[in-house]
Amino acid sequence: MLLRNQMDTTSYQQKYFRPSCLPTLNLRFNNGDFFLPYYEKTHDQIQVPKELTRTPEDTLLNYFSILREAENMGGRSCGSIGQALIPFPLAYNFLSKNYQIKLSYEDYLNLFAGVGHTNLIKLCQVPDGKRGLRFFYEIETIEGFEGKRAEYFGYSYGFIQLIHEEGGYRISDLQQHQEDFLCAPYHGWSHDGESVIEVKYGNWCKLIQVIYPTIKSGYVKNICFHGRDGADHCLMFITLTNGTDIEIAQFRKVGIEKWKQIKMKPEEECLTEKGD
Incomplete structure (x- = not known):
């Protein structure tokens, strides 16, 4: 062989050395007005509109579209980026109740430390027998590191499990693995x-x-x-x-x-x- x-x-x-040329999938909320109702609200003051979680695909595309405008880089010299921290409390409420018990909001926010922009470039449902709804995803992020003025592209992938809860689909588990290029x-x-x-x-x-x-x-x-x-x-x-x-x-x-x-x-x- x-x-x-x-x-x-x-x-x-x-x-292995060539970066992705795939189009971005999470483009649902390019208008900043979408985030106006969530200004100055904490995660426990937010209800996710049911129309955002009607189908598993809606839940995931809307979740990543919200994260696309989120930034947690601790400030950049060029000023504000996207909607800064405002999208994170809303995005956190796309998690199921049990998942939120396992992952506090503070720990959730720390998962995005250094991330300034998120593009969803791959999303597909994975055959999963009788265990429920499972999707594969890949994201492209723009990240900044302390002590360096330049930003870098990073790529991560993982699997997402979904359940039906409160009249919509919620994320019950999310795994993420960073890709290496060497x-x-x-x-x-x-x-x-x-x-x-x-x-x-x-x-x-x-x-x-x-x-x-x-x-x-x-x-x-x-x-x-x-x-x-x-x-x-x-x-x-x-x-x-x-x-x-x-x-x-x-x-x-x-x-x-x-x-x-x-x-x-x-x-x-x-x-x-x-x-x-």
């Missing part, structure tokens, strides 16, 4: 979906009989193979801005059966010793 570290090194690395080009296989399949399911599990051509649709990548167990397997990945493929779902079917979502862990099921 041809692994990515056997490919041309220069062309391989370049896909490990992937120099330590490649674990960042590349095709190589992940070859190593984990081929070399480790000895499961692959035939790998089918990769199917790409935008930033979603499906890699399928026929296994020595007589079943077809298909893994879904999302490609991040830094070029890394993130696995989001696994499926398996035998013959004409319907696809069933599974969760196989090659590291635990196929390797008898760590480091093999």
